[in-house]
Amino acid sequence: MGSFPATRHSVVAGIASADTHTRRVAFDALVSAYWRPVYKYVRIKWRRDREDAADLTQEFFARAFERGSLGRFEPARARFRTFLRVCLDGFVANEIKARGRLKRGGEVSFVPLDFAAAEHELSTHPAALGAGVALGADPDEDGLFRQEWVRGLFSDAVAALRASCEAAGKTTQFAVFQRYDLDDSAEVRPTYAQLAAELGIPATQVTNYLAFTRRELRRLLLERLRSLCASDEEFRLEARELLGTDPASRPA
């Protein structure tokens, strides 16, 4: 998990900062949020093999950091997510053309990137199933990138929720959330009564615990989303698409 500066829009603003430390912190957060969708996108859309995709992912962020290309984002023209994907397309296209030339930027590293885990996640991706990842059929580019970005956001938020619950001694609360909202093992969702019996708590507590964890999840998600958006308008648009609701409409 990368650190998320508390101030609003700090990541997008931070990557354009002249101060190297601020820029570095912002890039760590940016890479945390985007490396998975970038890697999977390169694997599926550009049909690169694992090593190549991992190299391209690292080089993309490293070069963006060195050259400050992502700092040239103009909020009026597009969402940051779209801008980043377009930059990535340009970068990969140029890299493929310029193969053989000396790679640059490889010495810059950010937060650890677990490509093996990403590869495992990719093995269940519909575009990769049955045909091998590199043979994915013409995917919906923005849809694919967005879906993986959303998955990354939720994964981070769930990890943060788990950590905060454990730190606060609220493991039962998280267990309720995990069994009801997270687990894929059961075909049919357990009822609150079943969960209550399983965890030895009253059914009303299941409602309360779920309400608490969902509220926390929502807060953590919106906090991360806010830090990755360049403007209020972009944040609200993304939040609406992410949760189907306007974050300004009720307390987060």
Place this chain on the structure above:
Amino acid sequence: MSALSDAALRRLRDAADAPDLSGTKYEIVGRIGQGGMGTVYRARDRELGREIALKVVRLPEGAPDVAARMMREARTLARLEHPGIVPVHDVGTLPDGRAFYAMKLVRGAPLHELPATSLAERLRIVERVCEAVAFAHAHGVIHRDLKPQNVMVGPFGEVLVMDWGVAKVVGEPASSLGADGVPGTDHSAEPSTGHGVVLGTPGYMAPEQAAGDSSLVDARTDVYAIGALLRDVCTGNADGSHPDASGDVPRPLRAIIRRAMAPEPWDRYADVTALARDVAAFRAGDRVTAYNENLFERGRRIAVRHSTPILLVLAYLVMRVTFLAVFGR
């Protein structure tokens, strides 16, 4: 942690936006659908041990009165006690400040997703819709968004008119209940109900409604929409794109649809009951008021309507003639 599956991701997205039901007797089972301003959930009432539909309205910007309007909708629905109108069980405000109401969970399929049935059965459904809407009209409520998606047909043939979210209450100062989010609605307009604001669904909206002139909206506006509904069930087209019923639709039915969907309200049926009477008359093989049949058509209709006694008389006459021919010499 392991990767989130697509299914888990879907659940989490729903969960992050799920209403806070702590302190209530309800628990969410799943999401049924979402519209422009709210969401309908399948929920379980723990006290009564039954499943219900829970409608939770989001609070959009610039419309702080939406919760009040939702309560009005619930109250209006509560007073429309009719087998064809979904009953409201409970209203309230959730701990997160969102207004909600609980209503009967309607099982079945919306009209446009109904498996192929006979024309007579489809006409019966339209008649049931007319009955429910006529009842609402009698209580001063105009639906304003009648369409196949808002008509549910249950497994035992029961017919329920859904989504009264944009209904207009005749005589109340704020002339509608506001847009809502019951599944099947696709309102793009904000919930404002003033003059010039268009609420409803293209293809089913009467011209006066499409023009945004709420002062001209009355029971005949619903007559128009039911005419469009009738057109759909007759042509098998449920997307509202056909301007006229045509093809194999019998002429009297076409005439009923034309009268119901007349551009000017005064050229339509005066009320839904009159429309229902004509549909029932057609179904029974009787004359419909919307169609001036010629002598041949009248004879044919009467022949079809009374085919059994006519066949019996004919059989008797044939037997009599045969008897006379053989034994009458």
